[in-house]
Amino acid sequence: VNGQIEIPVVVHVIYRTNAENISDAQVQSQIDVLNEDFNLQNSDASLIPSVFSGVAANVGLNFKLDAITRTYSSKRSWRPNDDMKKASKGGVDPWDPSQYLNMWVVNSIKSGRSTILGYAQFPGGPAATDGVVIGYNFFGRVGTLSAPYDLGRTTTHEVGHWLNLRHIWGDGGCGVDDFVADTPISDGPNYGCPSFPTVRCSSTDMTMNYMDYVNDGCMYMFSNGQKDRMLSLFAPGGFREGM
Ligand code: ARG
Ligand code: ZN
Ligand code: CA
Numbered sequence: 001v002n003g004q005i006e007i008p009v010v011v012h013v014i015y016r017t018n019a020e021n022i023s024d025a026q027v028q029s030q031i032d033v034l035n036e037d038f039n040l041q042n043s044d045a046s047l048i049p050s051v052f053s054g055v056a057a058n059v060g061l062n063f064k065l066d067a068i069t070r071t072y073s074s075k076r077s078w079r080p081n082d083d084m085k086k087a088s089k090g091g092v093d094p095w096d097p098s099q100y101l102n103m104w105v106v107n108s109i110k111s112g113r114s115t116i117l118g119y120a121q122f123p124g125g126p127a128a129t130d131g132v133v134i135g136y137n138f139f140g141r142v143g144t145l146s147a148p149y150d151l152g153r154t155t156t157h158e159v160g161h162w163l164n165l166r167h168i169w170g171d172g173g174c175g176v177d178d179f180v181a182d183t184p185i186s187d188g189p190n191y192g193c194p195s196f197p198t199v200r201c202s203s204t205d206m207t208m209n210y211m212d213y214v215n216d217g218c219m220y221m222f223s224n225g226q227k228d229r230m231l232s233l234f235a236p237g238g239f240r241e242g243m
Pocket of ligand 2: 157161167
């Protein structure tokens, strides 16, 4: 697949309070972040260290906001069990996932006692739950946001998963890969804003990759290998062909 691929997006805002019913401007700011990050137009790309600048990818995906749906729910939090994707559970059913990237923006996602920023379904899962879920205060870069996750990178990360990317440490030790050759092997997530170089498993981690766990302001690239893995989904026979 060459050139620009367009991805129609529908954002389902599910709110209890007025603050959680985020503005159109906050939603649009998230679409803007995605269009920058997936086209290497993010201003912080200038921070990519020279050892990695040769593999920094212009993925070439265009996200087009087609609709925002707004739904009231009395729920104070949700679990990562896909209830928000089901009208029968007080959520909102997805628009045809073969034609749209569905994003659910909810007030809070609780996994055990902790709040998570967002989660995604990998390609190959059930159509009824395809898409990404993000906490409203981590969505976009203008409006009501919680630092250091206030630059829209949670959604960039989750859309990476939705396009089949793994965490760069492969969710395992030094012997486990993320199935991408140009992201160096690591053995766990990096947090905060790591200093460069951060060496683990005898190689320098690509801590500034969107698929690590660093702060929004400290992640600013996909790699060419990740680009190939994502774009293969849109090739003939790929899971997201015909989108
Ligand atoms: N913990 C989430 C996940 O694994 C998202 C992490 C996003 N990180 C960030 N800096 N926004 O899918
Ligand atoms: Zn993740
Ligand atoms: Ca790798």
